[in-house]
Amino acid sequence: xxxxxxxxxxxxxxxxxxxxxxxxxxxxxxxxxxxxxxxxxxxxxxxxxxxxxxxxxxxxxxxxxxxxxxxxxxxxxxxxxxxxxxxxxxxxxxxxxxxxxxxxxxxxxxxxxxxxxxxxxxxxxxxxxxxxxxxxxxxxxxxxxxxxxxxxxxxxxxxxxxxxxxxxxxxxxxxxxxxxxxxxxxxxxxxxxxxxxxxxxxxx
Amino acid sequence: xxxxxxxxxxxxxxxxxxxxxxxxxxxxxxxxxxxxxxxxxxxxxxxxxxxxxxxxxxxxxxxxxxxxxxxxxxxxxxxxxxxxxxxxxxxxxxxxxxxxxxxxxxxxxxxxxxxxxxxxxxxxxxxxxxxxxxxxxxxxxxxxxxxxxxxxxxxxxxxxxxxxxxxxxxxxxxxxxxxxxxxxxxxxxxxxxxxxxxxxxxxxxxxxxxxxxxxxxxxxxxxxxxxxxxxxxxxxxxxxxxxxxxxxxxxxxxxxxxxxxxxxxxxxxxxxxxxxxxxxxxxxxxxxxxxxxxxxxxxxxxxxxxxxxxxxxxxxxxxxxxxxxxxxxxxxxxxxxxxxxxxxxxxxxxxxxxxxxxxxxxxxxxxxxxxxxxxxxxxxxxxxxxxxxxxxxxxxxxxxxxxxxxxxxxxxxxxxxxxxxxxxxxxxxxxxxxxxxxxxxxxxxxxxxxxxxxxxxxxxxxxxxxxxxxxxxxxxxxxxxxxx
Numbered sequence: 001x002x003x004x005x006x007x008x009x010x011x012x013x014x015x016x017x018x019x020x021x022x023x024x025x026x027x028x029x030x031x032x033x034x035x036x037x038x039x040x041x042x043x044x045x046x047x048x049x050x051x052x053x054x055x056x057x058x059x060x061x062x063x064x065x066x067x068x069x070x071x072x073x074x075x076x077x078x079x080x081x082x083x084x085x086x087x088x089x090x091x092x093x094x095x096x097x098x099x100x101x102x103x104x105x106x107x108x109x110x111x112x113x114x115x116x117x118x119x120x121x122x123x124x125x126x127x128x129x130x131x132x133x134x135x136x137x138x139x140x141x142x143x144x145x146x147x148x149x150x151x152x153x154x155x156x157x158x159x160x161x162x163x164x165x166x167x168x169x170x171x172x173x174x175x176x177x178x179x180x181x182x183x184x185x186x187x188x189x190x191x192x193x194x195x196x197x198x199x200x201x202x203x204x
Numbered sequence: 205x206x207x208x209x210x211x212x213x214x215x216x217x218x219x220x221x222x223x224x225x226x227x228x229x230x231x232x233x234x235x236x237x238x239x240x241x242x243x244x245x246x247x248x249x250x251x252x253x254x255x256x257x258x259x260x261x262x263x264x265x266x267x268x269x270x271x272x273x274x275x276x277x278x279x280x281x282x283x284x285x286x287x288x289x290x291x292x293x294x295x296x297x298x299x300x301x302x303x304x305x306x307x308x309x310x311x312x313x314x315x316x317x318x319x320x321x322x323x324x325x326x327x328x329x330x331x332x333x334x335x336x337x338x339x340x341x342x343x344x345x346x347x348x349x350x351x352x353x354x355x356x357x358x359x360x361x362x363x364x365x366x367x368x369x370x371x372x373x374x375x376x377x378x379x380x381x382x383x384x385x386x387x388x389x390x391x392x393x394x395x396x397x398x399x400x401x402x403x404x405x406x407x408x409x410x411x412x413x414x415x416x417x418x419x420x421x422x423x424x425x426x427x428x429x430x431x432x433x434x435x436x437x438x439x440x441x442x443x444x445x446x447x448x449x450x451x452x453x454x455x456x457x458x459x460x461x462x463x464x465x466x467x468x469x470x471x472x473x474x475x476x477x478x479x480x481x482x483x484x485x486x487x488x489x490x491x492x493x494x495x496x497x498x499x500x501x502x503x504x505x506x507x508x509x510x511x512x513x514x515x516x517x518x519x520x521x522x523x524x525x526x527x528x529x530x531x532x533x534x535x536x537x538x539x540x541x542x543x544x545x546x547x548x549x550x551x552x553x554x555x556x557x558x559x560x561x562x563x564x565x566x567x568x569x570x571x572x573x574x575x576x577x578x579x580x581x582x583x584x585x586x587x588x589x590x591x592x593x594x595x596x597x598x599x600x601x602x603x604x605x606x607x608x609x610x611x612x613x614x615x616x617x618x619x620x621x622x623x624x625x626x627x628x629x630x631x632x633x634x635x636x637x638x639x640x641x642x643x644x645x646x647x648x649x650x651x652x653x654x655x656x657x658x659x660x661x662x663x664x665x666x667x668x669x670x671x672x673x674x675x676x677x678x679x680x681x682x683x684x685x686x687x688x
Contacts, residue, residue, distance in 0.1 A: 041387060045329065048380055064366045068373040076376045077406060080383060084402055087387060087395065139365040141426055 020060055027053035044083035051075035065141045207289055214285050217304060221278040222631060225271065232270045237263035237358040238617050264349050264362045268342055276567040277307040282635075283567075283642050290646035314563075317556035322390055325553065329388035334554070334561035337381030341568045344374025348572070351428040351579045354626035367428035368420060371576060372413055375531065378565065379405040382533075382540060382550045385562075389553035397549030400653060401540035404530055407660040408537070412527030414668035415520040418675050419443050419580050422517070428579050435583035438590030442583040444521055446513035446678075509681035516671045516678065521581050523668050525640075528573035530660070532566065534641060536648040539656060574637035575630070582633050585626025 030050045037043040051074045058067035101109070148156050241256035281296070281303070288295025297303035321327050347370055350356075350363035364370050379402055386398020422443060423431045435442050530537035541549030551562045578584060589599065606621070613619040651659065 039326070042326065042329065045380070045384055064364065065369065068366060068369050072373040072376050076380060080380060080402055080406070083383060084399060087399065139427075141366050141369075 016060055020057065023053050023056045023060065027057070041083060041086050044079065044086055047082070048075050048079045051079060062136050062140070065144055207292065210289050210294070213302060214282075214289060217285065217302070218282060218635070220304065221281070222635075225274045225278055226627070226631065228274060229267050229271045233263050233267045233358065234618055236260075236266050242617070260358060261361060263358045264346060265342075267349070268345065272342065272568050273311075273564065275571060276564045277311055279567040279571065279638065280307045280310070280563075282638070283645070286639065286642040287646050290643065311560065314560040315557060317559075319556040319558060320553075322553045324390040326388040326390070329384050330553075331558070333381045333385030333388060334558045334565070335381070336384060337378045338561050338565040338568075340374040340377040341565050341572055344371050344377075345568075345572045345575065347371060347428050348575050348579060351432040351584050352575060352626065352630040354585050354622045355429050355433075356620060356623045363427065363429050366426050368416055368426050368431070368576075368580070371428075371572075372416065375569070375572065376405070376409060378569065385554070386550035389550070391553050393546045393548075394550050394552050397540045397542075397546045397552070401533060401550060404533075404537060404539060404656060404660075407657060408527045408530035408664070410527075411523045411660070411664040411668040412531060414665075414672055415523040415527065416576075416580060418517070418520045418668075418672050421672070421675060422446070422513075422679060432579055432584035432586070436586050438586070438593070439583070439588040440590050442581065442586070442588075443517060444581045446510070446517040509678040512674055513678040516674045517581075519667065519671050520675075521577070523664060523671070524577060524581070526664060528577070529641065529644065530656075532569040532573055534570065535645040536651050537656065538650060539653055542650060570638060570641060571634065574634045574641070577637050578630060578633045585630045587625065587629055 027050050030046050030053060033046040034043045034050060037046060051070060055067045055070040055075060058064075058070055100106075236259050240259045244252040244256040244259075284306075285295040285303070287293075295303065296306040299306040299309045321330055346362040347364050347367040350359045351367075353359045355363070382401040382405075383398040386394040386396075386401070389395070419431070420426055423434055425431055425434075431443070439445070529535075533540050539549075540546075541551065543549075546552070551559060554562060587594070587599075589597070591599075594600075603621070603625075607614065610619050610621070610624075614621065
């Protein structure tokens with residue numbers, strides 16, 4: 001067992017940074033793949049790979065809960081919905097149908113990208129973070145849960161209210177249909193009448 | 205019982221295949237996990253020690269890799285023979301003795317079939333899809349191994365503090381494989397199958413996760429081994445009865461049947477938490493909140509809480525089974541591969557080894573969801589007979605007799621009695637759930653897609669939320685009134 005502990009200690013020193021570089025390379029390459037792939041649905045699938053490798057980065061940081069949430073919500077849930085939306089709206093586009101953007105648009109996109117990069121970089125510079133030398137709790141899910149429900153419960157609740165608002169907004173947007181006319185008790189039948197089924201309307 | 209003979213045949217077939225499957229897994233684990241390290245321990249060198257430790261660390265993944273293909277072969281046969289009995293047919297009974305080798309022959313046939321990539325398909329995605337579908341079911345089940353082997357030392361390394369969440373996250377990945385395969389096949393039926401599968405998996409994941417979250421809330425842990433250990437001590441302590449209505453039921457009945465003090469001491473040592481532990485001076489009353497000095501309102505509230513807790517967890521178990529059936533695309537939720545509408549859904553264009561992998565993953569997933577159910581609701585490898593009843597029926601004598609018989613095997617560390625008994629109970633329970641899934645398949649017709657969505661979003665999700673909230677309050681009431 002002592003040998004095993006030694007092996008583990010050895011692994012933790014070197015392999016962690018090594019794994020970081022591998023995962024970072026994979027995620028950057030996949031992110032390029034998202035932009036460069038001409039088949040838009042395929043870039044959607046590559047995006048799942050990007051999120052998957054970011055999940056690996058979280059695992060390296062010993063943030064198991066965040067890693068799994070990343071995998072479950074971003075990599076699978078959200079990206080899959082995006083891919084499905086793409087499938088429903090945009091069938092296979094041939095390369096000839098795709099054209100490169102106008103130079104002015106390219107410049108604008110470049111400026112936006114640089115601005116975003118600078119914003120994110122300036123906010124995550126290492127000097128803005130206080131580093132703690134406290135050892136990580138093995139079971140940090142409990143710590144996280146306790147923090148979310150005690151010290152940070154207000155921000156947590158605000159975030160959920162924001163999500164709820166977004167959800168209601170999405171439902172309202174998706175439900176942008178005419179309200180039923182007075183005198184029609186069943187809404188679903190009115191859709192049938194509108195489209196083609198005249199006999200149904202006459203019967204009613 | 206006109207088909208009694210057939211049922212008997214299914215029983216012998218099942219037991220034979222269990223012996224093959226678990227014998228193979230057991231021997232493989234023994235060789236790699238125990239025998240090789242024991243041999244190597246005679247050499248006193250670093251290389252030998254490191255090799256031995258590596259072998260021990262690789263045991264869990266090896267056991268899964270041995271288990272999955274053989275188990276899938278058995279489960280296909282089990283399902284076909286079971287369905288044959290439900291629909292009054294004979295089922296496959298020609299290949300080998302009474303059809304025992306039917307699926308082995310099928311597997312060989314699939315391996316030798318030509319691997320076709322259809323014209324216009326996205327070849328890379330087409331190949332990647334079965335892998336993405338299958339791989340998560342291998343490593344997603346790993347934390348469960350620690351729970352179902354009664355936390356055997358070889359399997360301790362696969363346990364995670366985020367156990368059940370890891371399993372859920374891993375089991376949400378396969379749907380990407382289905383959508384990928386459906387899209388890459390360049391076939392409209394496949395695409396529709398993939399889209400249906402994604403819509404269904406995303407909708408039914410919510411009640412599934414919420415029902416498991418309810419159980420985690422009851423247990424106060426995400427760790428599957430922790431949840432399994434809490435349920436130790438017979439059927440009355442299992443989570444399916446509301447965690448034995450938070451571990452009070454067992455003691456109450458024990459008090460009723462045997463008035464021996466040591467047995468009670470032993471039981472109260474297993475109490476749910478400190479609050480409950482103090483109340484175990486009078487377990488029968490504590491179970492129902494009848495602590496002396498409490499007013500009648502509080503007593504009634506506690507009794508109601510116990511009943512509500514048990515009802516809610518039963519509903520949660522039902523929600524889990526429904527959600528799991530939908531997640532793994534089994535009848536009545538097999539719309540992604542509805543053969544009367546979509547040829548064969550997302551795997552229409554697949555053949556040969558890729559189709560075999562889809563098939564393998566489907567049955568492995570069925571086994572995995574059944575194991576999750578067993579660990580979360582049915583106490584894992586726990587013997588269903590409560591300890592006090594077992595003592596009255598001569599359980600310890602039986603156990604020691606079995607140990608006597610197995611003593612040569614125990615001596616060479618081939619058998620570890622706690623793991624063996626846990627494994628036997630887990631096998632019985634898991635295949636019981638699998639049999640239930642087969643029974644459902646033989647009984648219920650397929651949903652229509654709009655009915656499926658309505659059922660998921662308008663019935664199951666609100667129900668699971670209600671159950672969740674009720675359990676939060678009921679648990680609090682049971683505790684508070686027991687503790688005071």
